[in-house]
Amino acid sequence: xxxxxxxxxxxxxxxxxxxxxFYMLSMVIIAPLGPFGHSISCGICALLTGSIFFFxxxxxxxxxxxxxxxxxCMVLFSIMGAGYLPWLVTSMVGxxxxxxxxSKDNNQHVFKVALASGIFHVGQAWGAIxxxxxxxxxxxxxxxxxxxxxxxxxEMIKYTSGAMGVVSTVIVFALSVAGVYLGYAILxxxxxxxxxxxx
Amino acid sequence: xxxxxxxxxxxxxxxxxxxLINIIAPSMxxxxxxxxxxxFLFVFASMLLILMKRFKSLVALFIIYFSMMGIYYxxxxxxxxxxxxxxxxxxxxxxxxxxxxSILVRKYNSAQLLSALETIHIPRVLVIAVTITLKxxxxxxxxxxxxxxxxxxxxxxxxxxxxxKSFQYFIVPQLFRCAALAEEVTAxxxxxxxxxxxxxxxxxxxxxxxxxxAVLLVFVTGLAGGFLWKRMHL
Numbered sequence: 001x002x003x004x005x006x007x008x009x010x011x012x013x014x015x016x017x018x019x020x021x022f023y024m025l026s027m028v029i030i031a032p033l034g035p036f037g038h039s040i041s042c043g044i045c046a047l048l049t050g051s052i053f054f055f056x057x058x059x060x061x062x063x064x065x066x067x068x069x070x071x072x073c074m075v076l077f078s079i080m081g082a083g084y085l086p087w088l089v090t091s092m093v094g095x096x097x098x099x100x101x102x103s104k105d106n107n108q109h110v111f112k113v114a115l116a117s118g119i120f121h122v123g124q125a126w127g128a129i130x131x132x133x134x135x136x137x138x139x140x141x142x143x144x145x146x147x148x149x150x151x152x153x154x155e156m157i158k159y160t161s162g163a164m165g166v167v168s169t170v171i172v173f174a175l176s177v178a179g180v181y182l183g184y185a186i187l188x189x190x191x192x193x194x195x196x197x198x199x
Numbered sequence: 200x201x202x203x204x205x206x207x208x209x210x211x212x213x214x215x216x217x218x219l220i221n222i223i224a225p226s227m228x229x230x231x232x233x234x235x236x237x238x239f240l241f242v243f244a245s246m247l248l249i250l251m252k253r254f255k256s257l258v259a260l261f262i263i264y265f266s267m268m269g270i271y272y273x274x275x276x277x278x279x280x281x282x283x284x285x286x287x288x289x290x291x292x293x294x295x296x297x298x299x300x301s302i303l304v305r306k307y308n309s310a311q312l313l314s315a316l317e318t319i320h321i322p323r324v325l326v327i328a329v330t331i332t333l334k335x336x337x338x339x340x341x342x343x344x345x346x347x348x349x350x351x352x353x354x355x356x357x358x359x360x361x362x363x364k365s366f367q368y369f370i371v372p373q374l375f376r377c378a379a380l381a382e383e384v385t386a387x388x389x390x391x392x393x394x395x396x397x398x399x400x401x402x403x404x405x406x407x408x409x410x411x412x413a414v415l416l417v418f419v420t421g422l423a424g425g426f427l428w429k430r431m432h433l
Contacts, residue, residue: 004324006327006385006388006389006393006394007381007382007385009324009327009328010327010328010331010381010384010385010388011377011378011381012328013327013328013329013330013331013332013335014331014332014335014377014380014381014384015374015377016328016332017331017332017335017336017339018339018373018374018377020332020336021336021339031282031283031286032282033282035282035285038286048366051370051371051374052370052374055374055378059378068324068325068328071325071328072325072328072329072332075325075329076329076332076333078221078222078225079218079221079222079296079300079303079329079333080221080293080296080297080300081221081224081225081292081293081295081296081297081299081300082225082293082296083222083225083226084225085226144233152285152288152289155285182363185363186363186366186367186370186371187371187374190371190375
């Protein structure tokens with residue numbers, strides 16, 4: 001398995017910056033959807049950043065690429081004052097699985113990249129869904145103490161707990177897969193033939 | 200008073216102090232009353248911005264914070280618009296931390312950030328990556344204007360009728376620009392010995408100074424006040 005070189009790290013850092021810009025943009029886009037939009041915001045972000053994901057898999061294609069990208073995002077969110085431990089854990093686990101799925105080389109099938117993106121972003125979404133399933137009371141109390149109103153928190157939990165948590169997961173996964181296929185459609189004529197031979 | 204402010208030297212802080220404050224502050228919401236912590240962080244960030252003479256950031260902090268709070272109070276009782284207020288009230292808690300993060304991005308150069316981050320013993324790969332990402336995010340406005348300019352010269356425009364095509368015009372040049380930039384930044388990094396597996400020294404040796412300790416002391420005292428306040432109101 002090839003290790004990430006300095007050039008790869010720098011490219012991931014630059015693409016992570018682009019990813020963060022889209023993440024913030026997706027937060028603005030989902031605002032009118034209210035709590036439901038919040039629960040699927042990772043999916044909206046994934047739809048917009050599927051091309052970044054596909055580009056990384058073709059231009060780098062080394063184990064650790066998605067973990068590094070996720071770690072950069074998590075450190076930046078922490079520096080911006082938005083860190084949340086369960087989110088960090090589920091996101092990093094999702095990124096690790098994504099690396100196992102699609103980081104063997106830079107010629108992975110587009111379906112594998114889409115699957116990796118799905119797991120990567122479901123990992124992010126589970127930062128809110130897992131606490132709603134297993135630690136509901138402490139999750140609710142923490143966000144109320146962070147300034148959220150009890151009514152808004154109950155509304156949010158409605159879309160992340162129980163069956164709605166499963167629905168949100170499925171939507172995030174589907175949007176992530178669609179994002180990578182969109183990225184593939186956009187980039188295939190711009191990347192060299194060998195890069196897309198397997199796709 | 201204004202004269203004193205102008206004569207007073209700008210406060211110099213080790214960037215690691217700002218990073219630590221931003222990492223610790225949000226996790227304190229579990230232990231401290233949310234309203235107290237939010238008010239404390241707002242005052243604390245404002246004072247730091249004044250002492251560091253970041254007056255534009257201070258004005259931006261006030262405008263953004265009070266606009267968001269204003270919209271919250273205007274919409275929270277309306278059934279149709281309530282979602283806007285409820286969305287903003289979650290975001291507003293991050294605004295003081297974002298103001299401090301903006302100092303990190305604008306005031307310190309990459310060498311200063313690298314030097315500071317290396318003192319907290321996180322993996323070097325992550326230090327390099329986070330530093331580059333932090334410095335690159337603010338440049339996107341300029342990058343986007345370059346793309347718009349080249350589109351204008353080619354007679355291409357964004358159109359909501361063709362969203363995918365328009366998105367493609369933006370994302371493709373940006374992705375390949377990142378790839379080209381990665382080559383340049385890597386070459387510059389190699390010249391500066393970024394890949395050498397020894398502890399690097401820096402022209403900007405960031406040490407913890409008295410001013411850093413004083414700021415941390417005020418921060419910790421504020422948090423301790425929050426603990427006491429919560430205990431008194433239990």
